[in-house]
Structure formats: structure tokens, C-alpha cells
Amino acid sequence: MKTPLWQDIPWESVKGIAPTYRARVDKSQWRDVFLQCREATGRLIALWATDARPEQAEFMVHAVLLFADHWLWISYGMDETNPNYPDVSDIFPAAIRRQRAIYDLLGASSGASDTRPWLRHGAWLAREFPLRRDFTVSAATPGGHEESYAFVRVKGDGIHEMGVGPVHAGTIEPGHFRLAIVGDEIMRLEERLAYAHKGVEKRFESLGLIEGARLAGRMCADSTVAYTWAYAMAVEAMSGCVVPARAEWLRGLLLERERIANHLGNIGALSNDGGLAFGQTQFSLLKERWIQTHQRLWGHRYLMDAIVPGGVAHDLTHQDRAQMEHECNDLEQAVRILQDILADHAGLQERFLGIGCLTAARIEALGGVGLAARASGLARDIRTEFPSPPYDTLAPRIATRRQGDVAARVALRFDEISESLRLMRHILADLPEGPLISAPPMATGKQGLGCVEGWRGEVFVAIERAAPDGLHHVHIHDPSWQNWPLLEQAVIGNLVPDFPLINTSFNLAYSGHDL
Template sequence: MSRFAWLPDFRARLQAAGIDAHDVPVPAPTQSLALASADWGPAAAVAAEHGCRWAGMWADADAEHMRLYCVLEYAGDHLLLSGETPLTAPEFTSQTPHYPAADRLERHARDLFGVVFTDHPDARRWTRHRAWPETRHPLHPDASADAPAPGRTPADADYPFVPLQGNGVFEIPVGPVHAGIIEPGHFRFHAAGEPVLRLEERLGYVHKGIEHLAVGRDPAALARLAARVSGDSAVAHAWAACQAMEHAVAARVPPRALALRGLLAERERVANHLGDIGAICNDVGFAFAHLQTARLRERWQRRNRDCFGHRLLMDSMVPGGVARDLGAAQIATLGADHTALRRELTPLFDILDDHPPLEDRLVGTGVLSAEDAKALGCVGYMGKASGQSFDLRRDAPYAPYDELQVTAVAETEGDVAARVRVRMAELLDSLDLMDRLLDTLPGGEIVAELPAAAPGAQGLGLVEGWRGETLAWVRFGDEGHIARYFPRDPSWFAWPALERLIHGNIVPDFPVCNKSVNGSYSGVDL
């Protein structure tokens, strides 16, 4: 199917539903339609019926208007919907009744911008907790930038978790502070005996003000900030932000830089999949696999430091290219590393594929159905393990992947074991992709200067990170500085999936279910 060949049919469906949609010029590779605020929810109903995947939403505002943006994906194309209201009456109909994935992002926009969703099914706070008064929305244009600091934020002790009552039903509160050295998040279980009847999450404890910190930055400073949205996805978020800025100004990135970006993204994927595979095994007592993958990951990340300056590849992406080049000796070393890692993974993966005690704990545990994965918009290993095989590198390829063959990885069982198998398959495929990138690495420059950005220029970045599709939207203000930045991590969709897949599992299986999801707290606690 050619790019956006489905769009006329979609527009006809909107028109048949009484929805007037106007074309809005935006930079490639997306197209955009503008809607009335009252049509925001009904348009989502049409999109859901058409089969579009809901891929994210954010708010933006100026002195006079409140705007919402939403991304829909269909057949590898990403359509940007926008809606506008006067700032004095920022009311929109909700998309949550038609896309459950929209729930938390709409609540996030309500908390920080003061957007009113007239028919949203959940009126509870999400991001704000109790750091600001109910009447203050920190990203609303009328919120005073020099307002006095609120002091110590009161504990969010009165958050109204949904009660579940019945004979023998009891609650188990877990977190927000955990036994391990991990980020904070609260999990409220309802159980009858050991089987879990309901799980509800409360996140937002590491809200950092990323969206506010972005305002006024130059492109290089925004790339540095983006790399810190979620530390394990430094490449994915920085690349998405750079790509958004480059689309906004129609920049041409050198081919060598694009190939090196692909190499960096695959190195990030390998490191994290190694860590997750071992951690999942360790959570069910199979420490042998954890020890082996930890050893391999440490060696891999030390090579990151040697070749690219940072174990987690922080600040390796810059607007217009990459920060470091590779010499011939480094290229040979990386190629040898790929061969060595394959050699060590082959017997290890054979053990994981056929180890009955491990299978007993992973097979059939934490099943996310294909229906739930689709409804929640799950991407990456979460979606692929439940029959949703979408991968930007293959289905909406961008350079350098448009000249590579990315293997279609998909499982149907949707359990912890399937999520491990997806990680193993992606890891091996990444080694093949990196070999091809090194073998065909173009010559030339590794960075190009960005053209000057006109005030109001905007761009959308989409990158297949190791967790899946990672999105960034950027709008420039005056003098080439950033006026608005929004990063959408795949974890916005993975966390609600954890609430679904734990149903019917026993409480002691929660750690391995949680680790198999491995959602980023930081990635959603913006």
C-alpha cells in the first residue's frame, strides 16, 4: 500500500459521522487533520472502527489557545490529529471511551495544562499528586513561573484507589519505595488467597518537569535533556527528539551519521535485552542465566564507553548527526564483539529454550491477550509477544533501516516466556543488523548544521527503541529555541498492560510478571 492510501477512506468515514476535518500542513513523514474540540472523542470512535492504533496524545498552549494533538497509526503511516479551543474554555471530548490507552495521557494533560475532558471516565489526579493546589496547572500559560515553591509535598495518602469488596478479598499495598534500588511506584493488589483479582498502579513519584525544562533550550540542549527522559533509553529518546527537530527544519542528516545512529540504537537494544533476560530468570530462582547475561552486558557496556564515551550512550546523538565517529580499528573490534557474543549466546539460549524448571515458572504466567495488547496499543516486545508485530524499522522504515532487512518477530502466547523469546530473537537480529551497518558504513561527515527554525515550526520524531515505538514532538519558538517538547515512551502503554496480565496469577508471580514488562517509571513520570 502506498503512503496514506487509506486516508481518503478514513476522511469519508469522518464525514459520514458528521465530523469536519481540515488538512494542516506539517513536515513529512506525517500528515495532519484539524478537528473541532467537540469532535475529538467522536473522531477517535471512527479511528477505532477503522482499525487505527492510538499512538499518543499531548497538549500545547499559548496566550490565547489550548491545543491537543493525537497520533494514529495505520499501515505504517502516522496521522496527526489536532484540535483547538480558546484558552479560557479548554474543553474537549475524551478519546478514552474508545481507546483505553488514552486514559493516563489525557489525565496527564488535565493535570499539567488544565484541559477539561468533558466525558473522561476517571476524574482522579495522575501526574500532579499534591505538589500544586487543585487550581494550579504548572504548564498552563497563566501559571506563574515565579510562584513560591510549595515546600515539602504532602504524601499522596488519600489517592482513591478503586475498592474491591467481597468475602475473603483483601488489599496488599506495595511501594512506592521498594526493596530493590529501583524507581518508586505504588501497586495496590486485591486478592482472594493468592490469586490476584485486581491490580491498580499509582505512578508519578519521580515527576521531573521534563516538559517545562525543555522550554527555551537550543536544539543541542534539548537532545541532552531527551537522553535523560529514561536512562535506559538514552539513544531512543534523543534520536526521536533530534529527528523531530530535523523534520521541523527539513535538515539533511549525513548518511554516515544515520548508519551510526542505527548502530547505537541496536547496541542499546542488545544491552537492555541482555539485562532483562537475566533478570527475568533471576526472579524465578535461575541465577545462572542472570550471572551470564550480567557478565555479557557489562562487557558490552564497557565497549560503549570505549567507543562512544558513555556506558549508556548518553549524549551520543546530536541534532544533525552523532557526536563520535568510528575508526577502522574500532569497527573491527565491534565486529569481533558481535561474533563473540553470538558464540556465547548460542548455548545459553539453548538452555533457556529447554529447561523444564524455568518453563514451569514462565510458560502460562502473566498472559496478555492479543485483544488486550491491541486495545492498549502495546508495542515493542510487549506487543510482539501477544501477536502485535508492528516494528517501525520494518513497517515505517526510516534511515538507515530503509535499506536493511528487519526480521518480523512475533509470538502469540502472550506470556512471560513469549516475552523472553521475543527479546532473544530481537537480540540476535540486532547483531545481524549491526554487522550489516558496519560492513556498509558510508564515508563522509557525521554531523550537519541544522537550518534556522522559523517560529512555530514543528516536527514529529518516531524511532523504534528497545521498548518499542518512541515518539517525540517539538515546536520551535523565537530565535530557534524550543517552545514545546513532548516525549512519549512506550511504557505509557506497557504499565496498563501489567494491570491486565496479572489477573488470575498468584501474588508471588508478580515480580517476574513485572520484570517481563519492565516499564520505565521515569519515561512516564515526566
């Protein structure tokens, strides 16, 4: 066992993602660990807070940080009358919105300069904190009004503001974008999210650990496999349950199918935004056929509830596997033809090339993850950095692109479709025999972690419980928390009509982020 930093801190090993060490830290250590992580070019995975009363008479703030060869989970205990903790947003900018969210939900303050609410608009009052155990506001309490929000104003000659959303022109999720523009050029973008805030962390408290998997699968429908897998991983870690090999491999198959389905849909949407409706009809048809297979084999077009704590809900017959190999071949061939057509289309490439650019250095500074990071040359992918079964055997080849523009994010999606098809074929060929599910997990442990590389990036879940029969807290984290700030940077200097295209090229989650 490789010992992590700070020999004087009593680290304990945590199950879920190996190797992870956990410890309580004091005020100065809290910042120290973040600084060391930054030094070691690690990254912030998640930052959240919980109410540890009445067992401990304190609130806790938690962070999970990724280093090159291990993870650290640090917790800092806060005074129950005046909970506060040291600001770390100067070290990891991704902490800015998380710290604001922690205040909205739990009332613990970081002392950072931006004290505007992030998750709270007005559905509950500023002095009420939903994640505190003594929070009593129910559905019957009249909701608040939409409070005014202090957007950052850009001043100067010829600058004007344009607001878009939360209701958009197309069928997309709710969010507000405030653009400061000169003529057609974007000077600044400020996002305002949380229109889809549904009180998910509170809702988890009223569901059993096994039931909670259904809720996790409905955080963000396009990533339901990634979410349920990460959630199941955390529950299994708490119970010490060993997932059968066949189930692990089938989970990998589901995750790669989900990745392909989303990439197909997204490439179609991007060609449409770029003015080539042909791409939309072709790719939406490929996606439709792909998800009809989901309906046939797993009983759900988007694979909801296919993964359950302990294993998977459905098996594949030899015939299913043979058919799926054909399906993979057909898809590969169709995608190759379409990729060729898209590459030849000068008008479309003109729209894609050189817009919405982000350099690797900028993404590194902002802590970006997943597909957006890989499109700028940062090989961030949990499947290779910390491979859990079946990825330890499958050895995925991670594609990266260097340009960091819309074209690179499109090209990367094509690369990832090919690689996911290769992984699927490997799984279909070498699927281990054995049971699909182990005995229902009895979660007796006090904590568990789960992390899965979904198609957008790393989906993370932490579950903690003070006593075996006590209330548990689930924290669920979408990679969009890290990547929404990237979009604000990527649009600067671009034209307003290119904004939808750049936005679609990131295709970030609203519901998953808004909790």
C-alpha cells in the first residue's frame, strides 16, 4: 500500500474506487491538501457538505480529490452554530459554484467573495437550509418568488445584454444565458442554472439504499447507465458485496452503448445546428435503431434500471450476442459513410472549424473533465486512470484531439464511437459465465464511493451513514459542474449565431447539475 501524503494524518482506506484514503483534517490541512493536489496536477472531483448532527454536533464539508495514483477524501468538521470552512476556489475554480451551492443547501459559508446564491432562486428563503435535519419547509409551504439576481454587468460603448432562457426555442432543458455582446460578437457569457433543482439530495434521504438506484437513474436520463452504475458501486462498497464478473462486463456493455447512443444523437444535432439537416435525419435514424435494441433486450429505450445494486437486471443469450455483433458492424459501416459525407461538406466544416476554442492550459486551469478535456488534448478518463472491472481487462484506448474547437469535439465523438464498438465486441466475445447478481447488498458499512466515466465525463457518487440504522446521505455529482464554466470561456470572441453550436458541442447536463 502506497502511503499518501501527510504521515501525521490517520488515513483510512475507503472502498469503492481503489486506492482511496479518507481522513478528517483541520483548517490548515484542508487548504494544504487542495494545494498539494494542484501541485501534483490532480483535480477536484467533488465538493459537498452534510449535516452530521446530532451524532457529532457539527456540520461536515467534504472533498474528493484525484491524484496520479490515488484518491483522497477529506472531511472538515464545522461549528454547529456558525459553520464555515476555508475557501479553496482560488486553488480550483471549479469550487466556486460548489461552495455557493453548499451555502444554499446547508448554510455553511466559505468566505469567498461571490456570495450570490447558485442553486436557490426563491423556492425557499435565504435563511432556510434544506439539507439541515431540522429543515421543515414542506411542499405545502408557499414557494417564494423569483428573486432578482446580480448578473455581472459589462459596460462600454455599444455593449448590450441579451438574455436567453430558461425556456428556449427548441426542446432543451431549462437554463438562462446572459450574453454581453457588441454587434454580433460575444464579449462575455454568464450562466444561471438550477431551474431544474428538484431537491434530489433531500429526496434520497427518504428512499432506502436499494430504492435510491431508481432515483440515481433519473438524475439525467441520457446518462442513466453511468449514474446507476456509480450509485450501485457506492452501495456495493458499503456492503462489501462482490459483483459477479458477468454483471461487471454487462455493465460495461451498457455504458458503451449509452455512449454511442448519445454521440450519434449529438453529431446529428450538431450537423443540424451547422445547417446540414441531412446529418440530423441520418444520425437520428441510426440512434433510433440503436435504442430500439435497448427496448428489445433491456425493456427500456434509454436503459433505465438495467443496473441494480449487486449486479444487472437482464442477461444476454448467445443469439442476442450474435445479433449485436451484426448490429455493431452495420453501425460502423453507416457511421463511416456519414463521417465521410460530413467531412466533405465544406459549408458544415466552415461552421465547425475554429469556433468555441479552448486550450489545454485553460481547461487544466478550470479543472475541466471528460469529453471536453479530451477534445483539447487532456487524456482525462476514469476508464484508464483508475480502471475498475471490466475496464482493467478491456484496456480502452483513449482518443484525444488537440484543437479544442467544435470540430475537435465532433471528431472525438466519431473516434469514441469506433472505440466503444471495439470494446463492445470484446465484451461480446469474452463475456464471462456466471450469475447476474449477488445476494441483495446489506449495506452495513459507513461509507462508499462510486465513479464511472459516462459519455460526458466522470459521474461521482458518495454515500455516508453515521450508524448502520441511521439516516444516510447521498451526494451525486455530474461532470457538468466542472464543465459549465468551460462554456463561458469557449464562447468569448465568437459570434452570437455560433453560440447554439458551441453549446451543443459541449452538450452539458442541466437536470444532473441542478440536483
